[in-house]
Amino acid sequence: MTVETPATVPQSPRLTTRLRDARTSVALLLLAIAAITPVAAPALGQPFYVDVTARIMIWAIAATSLNLILGYGGMVSFGHAVYLGIAGYTVGILAFDNITNGFIQWPLALLICGLIALVFGAISLRTKGVYFIMITLAFAQMLFFLGISVEKYGSDDGLLIFTRSEFDFGFAELDLSDATTLYYVIWILLIGSVYLSHRIVNSRFGMVIQGAMANETRMQAIGVPTYRYRLTAFVISGMMCGVAGLLSANFERFISPDVMNWPRSGELIVMVVLGGMGTLFGPILGSVAFLLLSEILSTWTEHWHLIFGPFLVLVVLFARGGLSGILDRLTGRADR
């Protein structure tokens, strides 16, 4: 009988720390740039970039929420954009019916997101693999078509939102109609989402979610009923994505079924994977990369999908670990 030689992969803690630092510093740098953009961009004569940054941040929140279940839990939800629509429509419909109080709008939007995620998750998490992908997609399309069929709220033309959510604290008022205020609310909520993810991922709950992704059978055999933990993660993730949805509705003053159409869900997956799945700041890197890339490519040619489609295929075939992976490799090489 031969004894297998131990696979001694050198574990240099200094190197791994530095790699993690590289990713973190880039993300923190980006957040810092975002913090000064409302001042800096107009000063540089590019006020246009304030809106671009706000949109990127909203998508970053959505991508962060997807990363929680996709990156850390291995749940390939192909219908995640549906929660953008649910929260957005809650805000839009309430505003349409003249309920503009944010203290009602926002909690209600998140509650509905949570409930729908609970129902969708309870059914789809009973399945695995391909089934799960297709069912999450189908459920999202169901609500997309529902949005299209309801004429009262604009069908596929969408719904204009005339008044943004109003927060009256009595002693003070949070005025989201002021673009800069809304911008910083978005900025803070992005940081909040990342921090919440950080806490969840490293908690006991997070250990279970990641363990269930790595080895489901072992998890069951050490006594953990994985389904209920996955479902909880699914609900949290849906609600977090709802935050992005209600921010988007407020920012654009518009909601349409298109925000939950399947390509949006696909793009969210692209952002998470581009940025590096299962890394805390990956979704930020990914959404910046995706949206800037599409911005730049579309200034070259209106047919930018002709370049972006094959680019995606190439990323899948050759660039493992997404942008973060590339960043790791670059810094890793620089270290050697």
Place this chain on the structure above:
Amino acid sequence: MNFILLAEQFLNGIQLGLLLFLLSAGLTLVFGIMDLVNLAHGSLYMIGAFFAATFTALTGSFVIGVLLALPATLVAGIVIEVTVLRTLYTRNHLDHVLATFGLILFFNELVRVVWGPAGLSIPLPGVLDGSVSLVLGITYPLYRLVIIIVSLAVAVGLYLLVTRTRIGMLIRAGASNRTMAGALGVNIQRLFTLVFGLGAALAGLAGMMIAPVTQASIGMGEQILILAFVVIVIGGIGSIRGALVGALLIGIIDTMGRSFLDVILLIFLPPNAAETAGPALSSMMIYILMALVLAIRPQGLFPPRGQ
């Protein structure tokens, strides 16, 4: 609800179901045998339609157009398999989703560049235009009847291919046990290419046949692809029989629901509510059906044996 309308819509449902079957059959085989999530299957449906439109315009004959477009779509499918998908078989589902999502973006844009953004309509040849009288005073558009007959013929052919031929035996072996098929000395690579090409041609055929009714347009593939997903989830991934049953079920329920649900709802609801709830509910019905099936049988109605 009069009987003639009911019968007509029922036939429409069967027609949609059979088209869905052509799309789902290839999809479910690719899932079952190669374990590959191919979102770009709908692109082949679209490409088939555009090929048919072009060849029809060039030759002046819809039938010749289709006969030329079929092998063209088959070749397109094989090219996709050889250049991109082949390397994906060993990857995980997420990689499949990403890469084939990229393919969809690419093909939709390619079609936009080549054929323009507006879409193409295909004129029906005079012979196929018009209606026929069926039994009991039902008249039905001749062309839709042709779609039904052709699809049925293809379905029977597919059934015979899978159950009666050596290739079919290999396909079934591959669907239920890939390693076993490999152990039997089957050239898996070639089998995969063949199955994929076959699936592509079937999807293309569906696109070609529907194009004269709707027109060939960008994005037509994704709409029906999601329906096909629902079909194979309900039917059970890898099962052709499941795909047939699921497709007919979805086709009939979706068509009938859209036409009659508001009438049915009128029985229970006041007219106002029924008018709003009707379209909303009918657009959701097949998904609710899917949820019900899954809640009871997570593996679908006909899970393939041996897994």
Place this chain on the structure above:
Amino acid sequence: MTEPLLAVRGLCKSFGGIAATDNVDLDITPGEIHAIIGPNGAGKTTLINVLSGLLPSDAGTIHFDHANITRASAPARCRRGLARSFQITSIFRNVSALDNVALAVQSAAGHSFRLWRPARRDPALRGPARALLERVGLADRATVMAGNLAHGEQRQLEIAIVLATRPKMLLLDEPMAGMGIEESERLLHFLRELKEQYTMLLIEHDMDAVFALADRITVLVYGRVIATGTPQEIRANPDVRRAYLGDEAAA
């Protein structure tokens, strides 16, 4: 005779008409090491899979520690104290050895709906996990990623994981598979030590180990029990000699 800790009656499991577990009766008394032996394909691993709840049984009953667990889920059985190891090492490969054990400690400590405090800094998890790693002799390998441990070390780690669930009884599926002679020897001693504390059902190919360790042995052939008894009785049993040790005896 004391009441058995695990009592199995008429247990059946078949795959596509082929019986892998065929009407099995089994009694495991508290404190014993009970070995299951049998030729390849006898259905030993299937039996453990059914006992641990990873596969549903077709017929029969399983009682464990005064409770009917025939329909209980795998996690529920584990929480009742029935823990298992796998023939092919089943660990969390992409985290450290210590993380592996800490996760099992966490599972035994109650529900994991704790979403805020960092688990990796929780002394209530790390302490017991470290102690268990020390017990299986992996204390100095705690920070190594589990997938990078040597094969034998991974087997040890899996036992630490199993023990971390605070079991009453262990189902061990070929714990010595793929181990070197020295490692097997060490594990043998360790299992003997564990005997003080745990009841064990053991599948093992290494006959020397089985006859050295087991209090009683059950012989499984084509999913059916053909004999149960002490090592001496099994050695002397003519049926067993014919069906299993047969080729040796015939030669």
